[in-house]
Amino acid sequence: MRPATILYFMFSFFSAGAQDAKEIVRKADEKMRGATMQAEIIIKTVRPTWSREMQCKIWTKGNQLSMILIQSPAKDKGTVFLKKRKEVWNWMPVLERNIKLPPSMMSQSWMGTDFTNDDLVKESSVVEDYNQTILGDTVIQNKSCYIIRMIPKPATAVVWSKVIICIDKTDFLELNNRFFDDDGQLINTMNSYDIKLMHDRIIPTRFEMIPADKKGQKTIMIYSNIQYNKPIDDNFFSLEKMKTLK
Template sequence: MTTIFFILLTNWHQHLALTATEVVQRANDNMRGETSQSELIIRTVRPTWQREMTVKTWMKGEKYAIVLIKSPAKEKGVVFLKREKEVWNWVPALERSIKLPPSMMTQSWMGTDFTNDDLVKESSIVEDYIHSFAGDTTINGRECYTINMVPKPEAAIVWGKLTLNIDKKDFLELHTKFYDEDGELINIMNAYEIKTMGGRLIPTHIEMIPADKPNQKTVLIYSSVTYNEPIPDTFFTLQQMKKLN
Protein backbone atom coordinates (compact mmCIF):
# COMPACT_ATOMS: atom_id res chain seq x y z
CA MET A 1 0.00 0.00 0.00
CA THR A 2 2.85 2.37 0.86
CA THR A 3 4.49 1.75 -2.53
CA ILE A 4 1.26 2.46 -4.43
CA PHE A 5 0.74 5.66 -2.44
CA PHE A 6 4.31 6.77 -3.20
CA ILE A 7 3.83 6.20 -6.95
CA LEU A 8 0.56 8.14 -6.96
CA LEU A 9 2.13 10.96 -4.96
CA THR A 10 5.13 11.09 -7.33
CA ASN A 11 2.87 11.26 -10.40
CA TRP A 12 0.82 14.01 -8.72
CA HIS A 13 3.93 16.06 -8.04
CA GLN A 14 5.16 15.58 -11.63
CA HIS A 15 1.87 16.89 -13.02
CA LEU A 16 1.81 19.71 -10.48
CA ALA A 17 5.24 20.84 -11.60
CA LEU A 18 4.33 21.04 -15.30
CA THR A 19 4.09 24.47 -16.88
CA ALA A 20 1.21 25.36 -19.19
CA THR A 21 3.62 25.21 -22.14
CA GLU A 22 4.74 21.71 -21.14
CA VAL A 23 1.13 20.52 -20.98
CA VAL A 24 0.47 21.88 -24.48
CA GLN A 25 3.72 20.31 -25.71
CA ARG A 26 2.71 16.89 -24.37
CA ALA A 27 -0.73 17.08 -25.98
CA ASN A 28 0.83 18.16 -29.27
CA ASP A 29 3.46 15.40 -29.17
CA ASN A 30 0.81 12.80 -28.33
CA MET A 31 -1.19 13.50 -31.49
CA ARG A 32 1.78 14.06 -33.80
CA GLY A 33 4.54 11.69 -32.79
CA GLU A 34 7.89 12.19 -34.51
CA THR A 35 6.08 11.23 -37.72
CA SER A 36 2.55 10.13 -38.51
CA GLN A 37 0.64 8.70 -41.46
CA SER A 38 -3.13 8.67 -41.28
CA GLU A 39 -6.28 7.84 -43.25
CA LEU A 40 -9.19 10.17 -42.51
CA ILE A 41 -12.83 10.73 -43.34
CA ILE A 42 -13.83 14.39 -43.32
CA ARG A 43 -17.60 14.89 -43.14
CA THR A 44 -19.00 18.38 -43.74
CA VAL A 45 -22.53 18.79 -42.33
CA ARG A 46 -24.92 21.54 -43.40
CA PRO A 47 -28.65 22.00 -42.65
CA THR A 48 -29.71 20.61 -46.05
CA TRP A 49 -26.77 18.45 -47.17
CA GLN A 50 -23.68 16.47 -46.19
CA ARG A 51 -20.42 15.77 -48.01
CA GLU A 52 -17.61 13.33 -47.31
CA MET A 53 -13.98 13.32 -48.35
CA THR A 54 -11.37 10.65 -47.73
CA VAL A 55 -7.89 11.97 -47.07
CA LYS A 56 -4.41 10.62 -46.46
CA THR A 57 -1.82 12.60 -44.53
CA TRP A 58 1.91 12.38 -43.89
CA MET A 59 3.43 14.56 -41.16
CA LYS A 60 6.92 14.96 -39.75
CA GLY A 61 7.37 17.14 -36.71
CA GLU A 62 6.01 20.64 -37.16
CA LYS A 63 7.97 21.47 -40.31
CA TYR A 64 6.57 19.04 -42.85
CA ALA A 65 3.10 17.86 -43.87
CA ILE A 66 1.32 16.51 -46.94
CA VAL A 67 -2.47 16.15 -47.26
CA LEU A 68 -3.79 14.14 -50.23
CA ILE A 69 -7.47 14.04 -51.15
CA LYS A 70 -8.48 10.55 -52.34
CA SER A 71 -12.21 11.11 -52.88
CA PRO A 72 -14.68 12.31 -54.09
CA ALA A 73 -13.72 12.09 -57.75
CA LYS A 74 -14.02 15.84 -58.32
CA GLU A 75 -11.25 16.62 -55.80
CA LYS A 76 -9.24 13.40 -56.13
CA GLY A 77 -5.52 14.05 -56.38
CA VAL A 78 -5.57 17.55 -54.88
CA VAL A 79 -2.56 17.89 -52.57
CA PHE A 80 -1.49 20.36 -49.90
CA LEU A 81 2.16 20.55 -48.88
CA LYS A 82 3.72 22.30 -45.91
CA ARG A 83 7.50 22.63 -46.00
CA GLU A 84 9.06 24.78 -43.31
CA LYS A 85 6.91 27.97 -43.41
CA GLU A 86 5.69 27.54 -46.99
CA VAL A 87 2.35 26.01 -47.96
CA TRP A 88 1.66 24.77 -51.49
CA ASN A 89 -1.41 23.39 -53.26
CA TRP A 90 -1.29 21.04 -56.27
CA VAL A 91 -4.42 20.90 -58.46
CA PRO A 92 -4.24 18.06 -61.02
CA ALA A 93 -6.96 19.54 -63.25
CA LEU A 94 -4.84 22.67 -63.70
CA GLU A 95 -1.53 20.80 -63.64
CA ARG A 96 0.00 23.53 -61.56
CA SER A 97 1.18 24.14 -58.01
CA ILE A 98 0.13 27.28 -56.16
CA LYS A 99 1.92 28.81 -53.19
CA LEU A 100 -0.60 29.89 -50.58
CA PRO A 101 0.06 33.32 -49.03
CA PRO A 102 -0.23 33.71 -45.22
CA SER A 103 -3.52 35.58 -45.72
CA MET A 104 -5.13 32.35 -46.96
CA MET A 105 -4.41 30.44 -43.75
CA THR A 106 -7.60 31.82 -42.19
CA GLN A 107 -9.77 30.70 -45.10
CA SER A 108 -11.90 27.57 -45.21
CA TRP A 109 -10.10 24.38 -46.19
CA MET A 110 -11.96 22.77 -49.12
CA GLY A 111 -15.30 24.21 -48.02
CA THR A 112 -15.12 22.70 -44.50
CA ASP A 113 -15.22 24.44 -41.12
CA PHE A 114 -11.48 23.85 -40.69
CA THR A 115 -9.09 26.54 -41.87
CA ASN A 116 -6.08 25.92 -44.09
CA ASP A 117 -3.96 26.42 -40.97
CA ASP A 118 -5.90 23.78 -39.03
CA LEU A 119 -5.07 21.12 -41.61
CA VAL A 120 -1.47 21.90 -42.52
CA LYS A 121 -0.50 23.51 -39.20
CA GLU A 122 1.54 26.41 -40.55
CA SER A 123 1.57 27.93 -37.07
CA SER A 124 2.88 26.07 -34.02
CA ILE A 125 0.70 25.91 -30.91
CA VAL A 126 3.89 25.44 -28.87
CA GLU A 127 6.31 27.93 -30.42
CA ASP A 128 4.00 30.73 -31.57
CA TYR A 129 1.92 31.29 -28.42
CA ILE A 130 2.29 32.30 -24.78
CA HIS A 131 0.53 29.76 -22.52
CA SER A 132 -1.07 30.25 -19.11
CA PHE A 133 -3.26 28.16 -16.81
CA ALA A 134 -6.84 29.41 -16.47
CA GLY A 135 -8.27 26.83 -14.07
CA ASP A 136 -9.58 23.27 -14.29
CA THR A 137 -12.68 21.62 -15.69
CA THR A 138 -14.16 18.18 -16.36
CA ILE A 139 -15.08 16.96 -19.85
CA ASN A 140 -16.82 13.61 -20.33
CA GLY A 141 -15.60 12.48 -16.92
CA ARG A 142 -11.99 13.46 -17.55
CA GLU A 143 -10.29 16.10 -15.41
CA CYS A 144 -8.71 18.73 -17.62
CA TYR A 145 -6.41 21.71 -17.48
CA THR A 146 -7.84 24.90 -18.96
CA ILE A 147 -5.09 26.79 -20.77
CA ASN A 148 -5.24 30.18 -22.48
CA MET A 149 -2.97 30.79 -25.46
CA VAL A 150 -2.23 34.24 -26.89
CA PRO A 151 0.11 34.83 -29.83
CA LYS A 152 3.64 36.04 -29.30
CA PRO A 153 4.12 39.60 -30.62
CA GLU A 154 6.35 38.46 -33.48
CA ALA A 155 4.20 35.49 -34.55
CA ALA A 156 2.19 35.79 -37.76
CA ILE A 157 -0.70 33.49 -36.93
CA VAL A 158 -4.41 33.00 -37.49
CA TRP A 159 -6.03 33.34 -34.07
CA GLY A 160 -6.09 36.14 -31.51
CA LYS A 161 -6.59 33.70 -28.63
CA LEU A 162 -7.26 30.01 -27.99
CA THR A 163 -8.61 28.33 -24.87
CA LEU A 164 -7.70 24.64 -24.63
CA ASN A 165 -8.99 21.94 -22.31
CA ILE A 166 -6.37 19.17 -22.03
CA ASP A 167 -6.92 15.92 -20.14
CA LYS A 168 -4.64 15.73 -17.07
CA LYS A 169 -4.00 11.99 -17.28
CA ASP A 170 -3.38 11.27 -20.95
CA PHE A 171 -2.78 14.81 -22.27
CA LEU A 172 -5.61 14.72 -24.80
CA GLU A 173 -6.89 18.01 -26.23
CA LEU A 174 -10.66 17.55 -25.77
CA HIS A 175 -12.17 21.00 -26.24
CA THR A 176 -10.84 24.20 -27.78
CA LYS A 177 -12.29 27.65 -28.41
CA PHE A 178 -10.87 29.85 -31.18
CA TYR A 179 -11.12 33.65 -30.96
CA ASP A 180 -10.25 36.32 -33.49
CA GLU A 181 -8.10 39.38 -32.82
CA ASP A 182 -11.13 41.29 -31.46
CA GLY A 183 -11.86 38.57 -28.90
CA GLU A 184 -14.92 37.24 -30.72
CA LEU A 185 -15.53 33.49 -30.49
CA ILE A 186 -15.25 31.99 -34.01
CA ASN A 187 -15.00 28.21 -33.73
CA ILE A 188 -15.45 25.48 -31.12
CA MET A 189 -13.61 22.18 -31.41
CA ASN A 190 -14.65 18.99 -29.61
CA ALA A 191 -12.67 15.74 -29.56
CA TYR A 192 -14.16 12.40 -28.53
CA GLU A 193 -14.30 8.65 -29.31
CA ILE A 194 -11.01 8.07 -27.49
CA LYS A 195 -9.36 4.85 -28.69
CA THR A 196 -5.94 3.23 -28.97
CA MET A 197 -4.77 3.74 -32.53
CA GLY A 198 -1.24 3.43 -33.82
CA GLY A 199 -0.14 2.27 -30.38
CA ARG A 200 -1.31 5.38 -28.50
CA LEU A 201 -4.50 6.73 -26.99
CA ILE A 202 -6.03 9.51 -29.12
CA PRO A 203 -9.41 11.11 -29.84
CA THR A 204 -10.54 9.57 -33.14
CA HIS A 205 -13.41 12.00 -33.85
CA ILE A 206 -12.75 15.75 -33.96
CA GLU A 207 -15.54 18.19 -34.78
CA MET A 208 -15.28 21.85 -35.63
CA ILE A 209 -18.40 23.98 -35.06
CA PRO A 210 -18.70 27.63 -36.15
CA ALA A 211 -19.86 29.65 -33.13
CA ASP A 212 -22.41 31.63 -35.16
CA LYS A 213 -23.70 28.63 -37.15
CA PRO A 214 -24.76 25.95 -34.63
CA ASN A 215 -26.54 23.88 -37.29
CA GLN A 216 -23.35 23.15 -39.20
CA LYS A 217 -20.10 21.40 -38.40
CA THR A 218 -17.23 19.42 -39.89
CA VAL A 219 -16.22 16.08 -38.38
CA LEU A 220 -12.76 14.59 -38.88
CA ILE A 221 -12.70 10.82 -38.28
CA TYR A 222 -9.49 8.81 -38.06
CA SER A 223 -9.72 5.48 -39.90
CA SER A 224 -6.09 4.52 -39.21
CA VAL A 225 -2.89 6.08 -37.88
CA THR A 226 0.73 4.91 -37.94
CA TYR A 227 3.27 6.69 -35.76
CA ASN A 228 7.03 7.08 -35.90
CA GLU A 229 7.69 5.28 -39.18
CA PRO A 230 10.68 7.00 -40.84
CA ILE A 231 9.79 9.54 -43.55
CA PRO A 232 12.71 11.33 -45.28
CA ASP A 233 12.62 15.11 -45.60
CA THR A 234 12.89 14.63 -49.37
CA PHE A 235 9.36 13.17 -49.38
CA PHE A 236 7.97 16.64 -48.66
CA THR A 237 8.78 18.31 -51.97
CA LEU A 238 6.90 19.88 -54.85
CA GLN A 239 8.01 17.03 -57.08
CA GLN A 240 6.65 14.38 -54.69
CA MET A 241 3.41 16.31 -54.27
CA LYS A 242 2.69 15.86 -57.98
CA LYS A 243 3.32 12.09 -57.87
CA LEU A 244 0.80 11.16 -55.18
CA ASN A 245 -2.16 10.48 -57.48
Protein backbone atom coordinates (compact mmCIF):
# COMPACT_ATOMS: atom_id res chain seq x y z
CA MET A 1 0.00 0.00 0.00
CA ARG A 2 1.40 3.41 -0.96
CA PRO A 3 2.26 5.93 1.82
CA ALA A 4 -0.38 8.36 0.55
CA THR A 5 -3.02 5.63 0.80
CA ILE A 6 -1.92 4.74 4.34
CA LEU A 7 -2.15 8.39 5.39
CA TYR A 8 -5.61 8.65 3.83
CA PHE A 9 -6.91 5.69 5.82
CA MET A 10 -5.30 6.96 9.03
CA PHE A 11 -6.88 10.38 8.53
CA SER A 12 -10.26 8.81 7.78
CA PHE A 13 -10.04 6.62 10.89
CA PHE A 14 -9.26 9.48 13.28
CA SER A 15 -11.80 11.80 11.65
CA ALA A 16 -14.52 9.17 12.05
CA GLY A 17 -13.54 8.64 15.69
CA ALA A 18 -13.77 12.36 16.43
CA GLN A 19 -17.15 12.57 14.70
CA ASP A 20 -18.43 9.57 16.64
CA ALA A 21 -17.34 11.12 19.94
CA LYS A 22 -19.07 14.40 19.13
CA GLU A 23 -22.25 12.57 18.16
CA ILE A 24 -22.23 10.59 21.41
CA VAL A 25 -21.88 13.80 23.43
CA ARG A 26 -24.62 15.43 21.36
CA LYS A 27 -27.01 12.53 21.99
CA ALA A 28 -26.32 12.64 25.74
CA ASP A 29 -26.80 16.41 25.84
CA GLU A 30 -30.05 16.27 23.86
CA LYS A 31 -31.29 13.34 25.97
CA MET A 32 -31.10 15.46 29.12
CA ARG A 33 -32.34 18.71 27.55
CA GLY A 34 -34.97 17.72 25.01
CA ALA A 35 -36.21 20.40 22.62
CA THR A 36 -37.56 22.13 25.72
CA MET A 37 -37.49 21.21 29.40
CA GLN A 38 -39.38 22.41 32.45
CA ALA A 39 -38.26 21.01 35.78
CA GLU A 40 -38.48 21.35 39.53
CA ILE A 41 -35.24 20.62 41.34
CA ILE A 42 -33.89 20.44 44.89
CA ILE A 43 -30.30 21.48 45.50
CA LYS A 44 -28.64 20.40 48.76
CA THR A 45 -25.32 22.01 49.69
CA VAL A 46 -23.45 19.79 52.18
CA ARG A 47 -20.56 20.99 54.34
CA PRO A 48 -18.76 19.29 57.26
CA THR A 49 -20.65 21.34 59.88
CA TRP A 50 -23.83 22.45 58.10
CA SER A 51 -26.08 21.95 55.12
CA ARG A 52 -28.79 23.90 53.33
CA GLU A 53 -31.45 23.25 50.72
CA MET A 54 -32.82 25.26 47.81
CA GLN A 55 -35.84 24.63 45.64
CA CYS A 56 -35.76 25.87 42.06
CA LYS A 57 -37.67 25.84 38.80
CA ILE A 58 -35.84 25.52 35.49
CA TRP A 59 -36.94 26.23 31.92
CA THR A 60 -34.71 25.50 28.91
CA LYS A 61 -35.12 25.67 25.14
CA GLY A 62 -32.36 24.03 23.14
CA ASN A 63 -28.89 25.04 24.31
CA GLN A 64 -29.34 28.78 23.76
CA LEU A 65 -32.10 29.71 26.21
CA SER A 66 -32.55 28.88 29.89
CA MET A 67 -34.06 30.35 33.04
CA ILE A 68 -33.64 29.37 36.70
CA LEU A 69 -35.97 30.65 39.45
CA ILE A 70 -35.08 30.14 43.11
CA GLN A 71 -38.21 29.50 45.20
CA SER A 72 -36.63 28.87 48.60
CA PRO A 73 -35.08 29.58 51.07
CA ALA A 74 -36.89 32.82 51.79
CA LYS A 75 -33.78 35.02 51.62
CA ASP A 76 -33.09 33.89 48.04
CA LYS A 77 -36.69 33.61 46.86
CA GLY A 78 -37.32 35.35 43.54
CA THR A 79 -33.68 35.33 42.43
CA VAL A 80 -33.52 34.48 38.72
CA PHE A 81 -30.76 33.54 36.29
CA LEU A 82 -31.26 33.90 32.53
CA LYS A 83 -29.07 32.57 29.75
CA LYS A 84 -29.84 34.04 26.35
CA ARG A 85 -27.37 32.71 23.81
CA LYS A 86 -23.96 33.86 25.13
CA GLU A 87 -25.33 36.37 27.63
CA VAL A 88 -26.06 35.52 31.27
CA TRP A 89 -28.17 37.75 33.52
CA ASN A 90 -29.08 37.68 37.20
CA TRP A 91 -32.24 39.32 38.61
CA MET A 92 -31.82 40.22 42.29
CA PRO A 93 -35.18 41.17 43.84
CA VAL A 94 -33.53 42.76 46.88
CA LEU A 95 -31.76 45.25 44.61
CA GLU A 96 -34.58 45.30 42.04
CA ARG A 97 -32.10 45.19 39.19
CA ASN A 98 -30.73 42.90 36.50
CA ILE A 99 -26.99 42.28 36.50
CA LYS A 100 -25.16 40.96 33.45
CA LEU A 101 -22.59 38.35 34.47
CA PRO A 102 -19.23 38.67 32.70
CA PRO A 103 -17.50 35.54 31.32
CA SER A 104 -15.01 35.75 34.20
CA MET A 105 -17.79 34.84 36.64
CA MET A 106 -18.71 31.60 34.90
CA SER A 107 -16.10 29.68 36.91
CA GLN A 108 -17.36 31.01 40.25
CA SER A 109 -19.64 29.15 42.62
CA TRP A 110 -23.36 29.24 41.81
CA MET A 111 -25.24 30.41 44.93
CA GLY A 112 -22.57 29.01 47.27
CA THR A 113 -22.82 25.47 45.88
CA ASP A 114 -20.11 23.27 44.33
CA PHE A 115 -21.61 23.88 40.89
CA THR A 116 -20.19 26.77 38.88
CA ASN A 117 -22.32 29.40 37.18
CA ASP A 118 -21.46 27.68 33.90
CA ASP A 119 -22.59 24.27 35.20
CA LEU A 120 -26.06 25.61 35.91
CA VAL A 121 -26.69 28.18 33.18
CA LYS A 122 -24.56 26.44 30.53
CA GLU A 123 -22.95 29.44 28.88
CA SER A 124 -20.56 27.05 27.16
CA SER A 125 -21.72 24.18 24.94
CA VAL A 126 -20.30 20.69 25.48
CA VAL A 127 -21.03 19.97 21.82
CA GLU A 128 -19.81 23.10 20.02
CA ASP A 129 -17.13 24.56 22.30
CA TYR A 130 -15.02 21.41 22.73
CA ASN A 131 -13.22 18.83 20.60
CA GLN A 132 -14.27 15.34 21.70
CA THR A 133 -12.21 12.13 21.55
CA ILE A 134 -13.10 8.59 22.64
CA LEU A 135 -10.39 7.33 25.02
CA GLY A 136 -11.79 3.88 25.75
CA ASP A 137 -14.46 2.00 27.70
CA THR A 138 -15.41 1.51 31.33
CA VAL A 139 -18.25 0.11 33.45
CA ILE A 140 -20.23 2.36 35.82
CA GLN A 141 -23.25 1.14 37.78
CA ASN A 142 -23.14 -2.07 35.73
CA LYS A 143 -23.48 -0.08 32.52
CA SER A 144 -20.93 -0.17 29.71
CA CYS A 145 -19.77 3.38 29.01
CA TYR A 146 -17.65 5.37 26.57
CA ILE A 147 -14.83 7.41 28.11
CA ILE A 148 -14.68 10.69 26.20
CA ARG A 149 -12.15 13.49 26.59
CA MET A 150 -13.26 17.03 25.80
CA ILE A 151 -10.66 19.74 25.13
CA PRO A 152 -11.75 23.36 24.48
CA LYS A 153 -11.45 24.60 20.93
CA PRO A 154 -8.78 27.31 20.40
CA ALA A 155 -9.87 30.80 21.51
CA THR A 156 -13.04 29.43 23.11
CA ALA A 157 -13.83 30.98 26.50
CA VAL A 158 -14.77 28.05 28.75
CA VAL A 159 -14.29 27.25 32.44
CA TRP A 160 -12.41 23.95 32.17
CA SER A 161 -9.21 23.05 30.33
CA LYS A 162 -10.33 19.42 30.07
CA VAL A 163 -13.45 17.42 30.86
CA ILE A 164 -13.61 13.62 30.95
CA ILE A 165 -17.14 12.24 30.50
CA CYS A 166 -18.36 8.66 30.85
CA ILE A 167 -21.52 8.09 28.80
CA ASP A 168 -23.65 4.95 28.89
CA LYS A 169 -23.55 3.19 25.52
CA THR A 170 -27.20 2.11 25.53
CA ASP A 171 -29.20 5.08 26.80
CA PHE A 172 -26.59 7.85 26.36
CA LEU A 173 -26.61 8.84 30.04
CA GLU A 174 -23.77 10.91 31.51
CA LEU A 175 -22.79 8.89 34.57
CA ASN A 176 -19.48 10.46 35.52
CA ASN A 177 -17.85 13.82 34.71
CA ARG A 178 -14.41 14.98 35.80
CA PHE A 179 -13.42 18.64 35.46
CA PHE A 180 -9.78 19.81 35.22
CA ASP A 181 -8.17 23.26 35.52
CA ASP A 182 -5.44 24.87 33.38
CA ASP A 183 -2.73 23.02 35.34
CA GLY A 184 -4.33 19.66 34.63
CA GLN A 185 -5.49 19.26 38.24
CA LEU A 186 -8.79 17.55 38.96
CA ILE A 187 -11.15 20.12 40.52
CA ASN A 188 -14.62 18.54 40.59
CA THR A 189 -16.21 15.15 39.96
CA MET A 190 -19.90 14.78 39.19
CA ASN A 191 -21.62 11.41 39.57
CA SER A 192 -25.15 10.63 38.39
CA TYR A 193 -27.58 8.27 40.14
CA ASP A 194 -31.23 7.23 40.51
CA ILE A 195 -31.87 6.45 36.85
CA LYS A 196 -35.61 6.34 36.20
CA LEU A 197 -38.35 7.14 33.71
CA MET A 198 -39.16 10.86 33.90
CA HIS A 199 -41.92 11.99 31.55
CA ASP A 200 -40.95 10.34 28.24
CA ARG A 201 -37.34 9.22 28.80
CA ILE A 202 -34.95 7.44 31.12
CA ILE A 203 -32.50 9.84 32.79
CA PRO A 204 -30.45 10.18 35.97
CA THR A 205 -32.40 12.20 38.54
CA ARG A 206 -29.73 12.78 41.21
CA PHE A 207 -26.36 14.42 40.57
CA GLU A 208 -23.57 14.83 43.11
CA MET A 209 -20.80 17.39 42.53
CA ILE A 210 -17.79 16.62 44.71
CA PRO A 211 -14.72 18.90 44.99
CA ALA A 212 -11.40 17.06 44.79
CA ASP A 213 -9.67 18.86 47.67
CA LYS A 214 -12.50 19.65 50.13
CA LYS A 215 -13.21 16.70 52.40
CA GLY A 216 -16.80 16.27 53.51
CA GLN A 217 -18.10 18.76 50.94
CA LYS A 218 -20.52 18.15 48.07
CA THR A 219 -23.65 19.47 46.37
CA ILE A 220 -26.59 17.24 45.46
CA MET A 221 -29.08 18.18 42.73
CA ILE A 222 -32.32 16.18 42.53
CA TYR A 223 -34.93 16.40 39.77
CA SER A 224 -38.32 15.99 41.50
CA ASN A 225 -40.45 16.73 38.43
CA ILE A 226 -39.68 17.23 34.75
CA GLN A 227 -41.59 17.82 31.51
CA TYR A 228 -40.05 17.60 28.05
CA ASN A 229 -40.94 19.18 24.70
CA LYS A 230 -43.75 21.39 25.98
CA PRO A 231 -43.76 24.51 23.76
CA ILE A 232 -42.09 27.61 25.26
CA ASP A 233 -42.07 30.88 23.34
CA ASP A 234 -38.68 32.54 22.89
CA ASN A 235 -40.13 35.71 24.43
CA PHE A 236 -40.42 33.88 27.76
CA PHE A 237 -36.64 34.14 28.09
CA SER A 238 -36.51 37.91 28.60
CA LEU A 239 -35.19 40.42 31.12
CA GLU A 240 -38.73 41.58 31.83
CA LYS A 241 -40.00 38.06 32.47
CA MET A 242 -37.29 37.55 35.09
CA LYS A 243 -38.99 40.13 37.32
CA THR A 244 -42.39 38.41 37.32
CA LEU A 245 -41.57 34.69 37.58
CA LYS A 246 -43.27 32.75 40.38
